[in-house]
Amino acid sequence: MKIIDAHIHYAGWDGFNETAAESGQVNTVEGVADNFRKNGVVMAVAMGAGRDGGDPAVCRPMTPNLAGNTTPEHYGQPDYIAYCAGVDSGAITPENTTRSLEEFERYLQTPQCVGLKFYPGYHHLYLSDPRHYPFFELAAACDVPVVIHTGDTAGTRGHVKYAHPLTVDEVAVDFPKTRFVLAHYGNPWIVDATEVAAKNENVSIDLSGLAAGTIDAAVFLKQFRGYLEHMRVWMDYLGDWSRFLYGSDYPLVNIGEYIKVIRAIVPEEHHEAVFCNNALRVFPKLKPLLKAEEEK
Ligand SMILES: [Zn+2]
Numbered sequence: 627m628k629i630i631d632a633h634i635h636y637a638g639w640d641g642f643n644e645t646a647a648e649s650g651q652v653n654t655v656e657g658v659a660d661n662f663r664k665n666g667v668v669m670a671v672a673m674g675a676g677r678d679g680g681d682p683a684v685c686r687p688m689t690p691n692l693a694g695n696t697t698p699e700h701y702g703q704p705d706y707i708a709y710c711a712g713v714d715s716g717a718i719t720p721e722n723t724t725r726s727l728e729e730f731e732r733y734l735q736t737p738q739c740v741g742l743k744f745y746p747g748y749h750h751l752y753l754s755d756p757r758h759y760p761f762f763e764l765a766a767a768c769d770v771p772v773v774i775h776t777g778d779t780a781g782t783r784g785h786v787k788y789a790h791p792l793t794v795d796e797v798a799v800d801f802p803k804t805r806f807v808l809a810h811y812g813n814p815w816i817v818d819a820t821e822v823a824a825k826n827e828n829v830s831i832d833l834s835g836l837a838a839g840t841i842d843a844a845v846f847l848k849q850f851r852g853y854l855e856h857m858r859v860w861m862d863y864l865g866d867w868s869r870f871l872y873g874s875d876y877p878l879v880n881i882g883e884y885i886k887v888i889r890a891i892v893p894e895e896h897h898e899a900v901f902c903n904n905a906l907r908v909f910p911k912l913k914p915l916l917k918a919e920e921e922k
Contacts (some may be wrong), residue, residue, distance in 0.1 A: 627897060629667045629885065630905040630912065631861045633809055633834035633873030636672035636690035650840040655693055659704065665882045667917050670908060671873075672703075672808075673743045673773065674712035679760070685719075685726035688712030688743075701779075704740070706919050707921035708912055710741035710773050715749040717852050718757045727760055734768045740911040741770045747779040747789025751875055756798045762801040770804040771908050773832070776812040776819060791819035798826035805908060807871065810835040813855070820860040823869050830908050833888055833900075834873030843880060843886035858891055867896035871904050 633640055638653065651661055672690035689711060693703035704710075711733045711756035718726055733739040742765050746753045753774055755852075760834070765772045776791040778784075791812030796804050807830045812819030823829045836857075837846055847854065861870065872888055874881045892900045904913050 627666055627901060628664070629872065629875065629901045630916070631662075631667050631670040631881070632807075632871040632873050632905045632909070633832045634670045634672050634876040635675065635878075636692045636709070637675065638692045642851050642877055644833065648839055649877055649880045650657055650713075651880060653692070655704065657665075658692070658876075660708075661876075661881060662706070663757075665868055665885055667881065667909065668919060669706045669708065670910060671740060671905070671912070672707055672709040674709055674786045675743070675745070677875075681723070684722045684729055685714055685717035686741075687730050688714055689733075692869060705738075705915060708740040708741035708915055709736045709907070711739055712743045712745065712757070715744065715746065715751045715755065721747070723757070723816055725762060729763055730761065730764060731768070732770060734770060737915060739770075740915075741765070741773055743773045743775070745775045745776055746793065747784040750785050750788060752788055753793050754800075757822065757920075758797070759801075762797060762804045765805075766803040769910055771807050771830075773807040773809055775810065776808045777810045778813060780843065791815050791822050794829065795822045795826065798829050799820065805829060805830065807832055807908060810871070812877070816857050816860050817905045820864050823866075830904065832870045832871045832873040833879055833891075835875035837884060837887060838878045839880075839888070841883045843883040843890070846883070846887055847890055850921070854887075854891055861891070867892070867899050868904055868907070870896075870919055871899045871908060 643653045674688040690709050694777050779789055791808050794806055805828050808819050809832050810828055811831050813836055823831055874884050
């Protein structure tokens with residue numbers, strides 16, 4: 627089965643290298659390539675995070691940096707790694723909004739920049755903050771989705787009230803032409819995330835980051851049976867498998883076993899949609915990248 631991983635991290639910072647080691651993976655360009663090949667992952671969307679310092683007078687896109695480079699024209703990452711430009715919400719000011727948008731547009735004009743990523747829980751700001759509005763409009767104009775970290779935050783510095791999936795409802799309504807993706811199914815607010823997606827056609831859900839470390843799928847499925855059954859109940863309640871995207875949150879979890887977990891939760895007849903086709907629809911810029919990959 628051809629797999630698109632709609633949510634990974636592709637960064638070489640110490641934290642990510644350690645996390646990869648904890649999940650038994652090697653966080654290098656070669657390590658990821660090998661890992662993907664073994665598990666049938668043909669393409670991935672990396673979430674830009676971290677701050678590059680750069681020009682303080684502008685909110686610069688946050689990019690993945692495992693391959694070393696951070697400028698859009700000279701990226702250096704493999705062709706099968708697309709990415710969402712991360713928005714450092716706190717760096718947006720009324721004075722720099724226009725320049726910041728131009729900067730994001732410059733990245734979005736390159737093939738591998740396929741979306742925007744917001745981190746409201748980490749940046750202590752609601753997604754509905756008006757400073758975000760022009761970025762939602764830019765995403766719609768460029769036909770790319772807005773991915774939002776929803777649910778629990780890593781570490782203790784986040785404020786989860788900002789990351790609650792219900793906060794996405796307001797902007798999903800007010801920006802009907804923008805596609806939104808609730809990362810991590812808003813976990814543990816699965817019911818709320820389901821409602822936001824059920825109510826708003828422009829909202830999808832990624833299934834990344836629901837397990838961490840070196841897991842064994844069989845053990846995980848048994849140990850967390852109640853939790854996973856609860857999730858499946860609400861997936862059935864939504865009743866639209868075109869809304870779910872497979873994602874791992876690599877390097878958080880060993881991807882081979884995580885794929886097995888998601889395969890076990892999603893009915894087999896929807897595997898192709900959840901593991902591949904839904905991502906191609908939500909992230910249309912992946913289509914030409916995948917085609918080019920397949921022609922290699
Ligand atoms: Zn993530």
